[in-house]
Amino acid sequence: MSKLHMRRRAILAAAPALVAAPWVARAQTGKPEKSKVVLAVGGKSALYYLSLTIAEKRGYFKEAGLDVEINDFQGGSKSLEALMGGSADVVAGAYEHTIRMQQRGQAIKGFALIGRGMQLAIGLRSDIAPKVKGPADIKGMKFGVTAPGSQTNMLVNFWAAKGGLKPSDIAIIGVGAGASVVAAVENKSVDGVSQADPALTILQEKGEIKIMVDTRTMKGNLDLFGGPMPAACLYAQPALLTKTPNTAQALATAIVRADEWLQTASPADVAKSVPQGYLLGDQKIYEKAFANVRETISPDGTMPAGGPENCLKFLAAGDSKIDPAKIKLADTWTNEFAQRAKKQS
Template sequence: MSKLHMRRRAVLAAAPMLIAAPHIARAQGKPEKSKVVLAVGGKSALYYLSLTIAESKGFFKEAGLDVEINDFQGGAKSLEALMGGSADVVAGAYEHTIRMQQRGQAIKGFALIGRGMQLAIGVRSDLADKVKGPADIKGMKFGVTAPGSQTQMLVTYWAAKGGLKATDIVAIGVGAGASVVAAIENKSVDGISQADPALTILQEKKLIKILVDTRTMKGNQELFGGSMPAACLYAQPALLTKTPNTAQALATAIVRADQWLQTASPAEVAASVPTGYLLGDKAIYERAFSNVRETISPDGVMPADGPANCLKFLADGDPKIQPAKIKLAETWTNEFAERARKRS
């Protein structure tokens, strides 16, 4: 049996039976913690749109929460804030729950924002003729939100398909939004792994050629074989067990935002985010939202195939990940999102 086949079997064996997980029946009461510090990396990206909508539409306040949002350069930095104790909860990539379990530290996701990765890899247009496949990016510099974030992991995953190691490419943290556009315009990077609206802006300016695209569910199906959980709310387990009403309030606000985004017009969305998030072009922002809308979770609930697909993605790109040792059921609970969905 090949190593690849063995790894795939291990991933499947580690897949959780989310629907069979114990459900704790609780009546939602007043949040135990009314003031919550939330960390996020690159909030202006459409990747985190549900978070921004929950804030701007007052969904957090209506759930009884005063949420202080600290925006870092990338997801790895927001994870550090959680583990260091300066944040109560993170809006970040689900995959961090798996990576931290591999390191012996438990964190758990409980409200999904993205059911598709919503990222894309592109190279500068003046270099596009040199890149026919992943093997051709050896030695190139890629602008990611921050080293260690999902944007870097996507490049590493794709590079591995071309026989390259993570060290064969250079990841440079460029944040999100306007700084991404600037990094390509001034040629400080050869390519990017990023989220919208920066991607669409660079495409419209014909400054990049997209090589890998997960901004549609079709793209996720082609690359990962199904859904790929992206941004979510995750926290250390104590938040969920010791302050369940607080966790429920957070999940309720995100689920309401997810649901609002399913029917909101692009113009309504653009009017609901800070002007700076539009990067100077409201029309492009609206088109970018339309392009990624289907990858936004409709209800905050983790798709059944999501955790296993994410684990396979990580294992294929990082030999340190050992699927057989990962307990996916401990990285996620649908309890809070399911309750929020039923009450909406």
Template sequence: MTKLHMRRRTILAAAPVLVAAPYVARAQGKPEKTKVVLAVGGKSALYYLSLTIAETKGYFKEAGLDVEINDFQGGAKSLQALMGGSVDVVAGAYEHTIRMQQRGQDIVGFALIGRGMQLAIGLRNDVAAKVKGPADIKGMKFGVTAPGSQTHMLVNNWAAKGGLKPTDIVAIGVGAGASVVAAIEKGEVDGISQADPAVTILEDKKLIKIMVDTRTMKGNQELFGGPFPAACLYGQPELLKKTPNTAQALATAIVRADQWLQTASPADVAKAVPEAYLLGDRALYEKAFAAVRDTISPDGQMPAGGPENCLKFLAEGDPAIKPASIKLADTWTNEFAARAGKRS
């Protein structure tokens, strides 16, 4: 496995400290809006496990919500649905809050699912034999959930370390789960940037060689110098300002799921998800979950240094991101998750 050790200094010293916005001063009562439409991209991945648990364990219902979950091919599609107004909230990568602010459109994260990226880049074994470093992947095709999603950004970041531009590689949307395994088996892509359980299954089949791995907190420490906020709930500011009780109910359900996953046995987790999510191998699913458990947020709150690590990562792989112009404090509030923790 090629390890990209990055020595982190204190970064973006000028970046503002995250300060919780007073969104929920009156978020005490019943949800203002009980019917909520939520978008996610690749729900079957362990990356979004807390969302599935909140659904199957009834945490959304117990919080007074009827949540309709629309599962898109990838996170970029979910973001499009939010900005187009067809959904109320997204379970997606935190990094989108930064990318949208750069484009002049504010969205805010408020309940963390993953405190580690939980993704990996793998190359087909025949391809990996020719690759000594990221400079060698020029022109290769990578199976990502959807172009523009965090899986795509991880490949761009790796390519940049080899002096390549985003246009030097080809990102092909293959979704998540079984379609990822099929893309490698059929030789449709040279490599993948994906979440588990698909990555673990491909490893077990000895079909790929892992080149970059963020599925453990150790891997995140090596790559980013600390925690890396991944999946979370995010929405437009109006969701938090105009319907704070609804946002609170959503956060409460996710935090309960995060907490349940800290101590649940792998067997209980496998029983709690739809059968199709196991991709035909319950034992491997349980193994994959056990390996990534420590990347799941224990409390739904943004860890110190997380936003800065994410901004640095984005800037390294995308020249359009200008760190000096980003106000990280406007991309996140811990207020909802903190309140949820007090209630649990």
């Protein structure tokens, strides 16, 4: 046995949770074991999930040998329910769900990163914003999120906690993503929103909201979380990764290709690649919104150092049920599939 082989075996033995040795040896060398895959997502039209749409529309899933059926739900918590209920094989959703489900004793694992920055922002209606000097002043207000329990909800909780408020001190209303967000602000059914672009940029351009918390740039993530904040990713129950590793590899490869394409694609080309309805009636604003968030899109699908730790701190600050001492972050993520996809590209 060569020294290199012995070293690799030692590494695998030292970090079984992160590397997940059972499927490493069975890296994708052939066709996916399961070519028809059902993928759940919550709010697919948001830039938060852009890599998923690019992988779909540019044919990356098909080129990887997959027929992917995408079911779009109102928010990330709904797509998580589909996975746990057995109606979906994989989810494009917030990485944080892997931590929250572990706290509940249920294992899910992320394996292809879409966003290395949260890409969300909290905005207050322009007629209300002047009254708010800090998070303590939002007590009793109504916030529009994609769906209760989703990352948009958690961001509001996190901000409220900085003002000494509990989640019960604010009202959370599910308003979906895209055009329904714009409508919720314009008809004043909510006082503020926690959302992704392009809806936020459209509301800003119209003068309808004032941004109070912004994670649409890497600087914003650094200021708020101290570093990268893993956002959208592909995650699944461990069985998908262990029993059908070629299928998991094909999914990761398609997402990594989309991540890489988005690093250099022109905003105009991106706008042409997504369904017309995603532009919300204004292609130029959509292009501007994409240009603003591009740097928060993962360049290669892998989890950045410190990302899981930042996410755990974020969750613990806004949810008293999360006990950091009981969370094994190594069980929530593997970089194996994304790293292999990088080598193939």
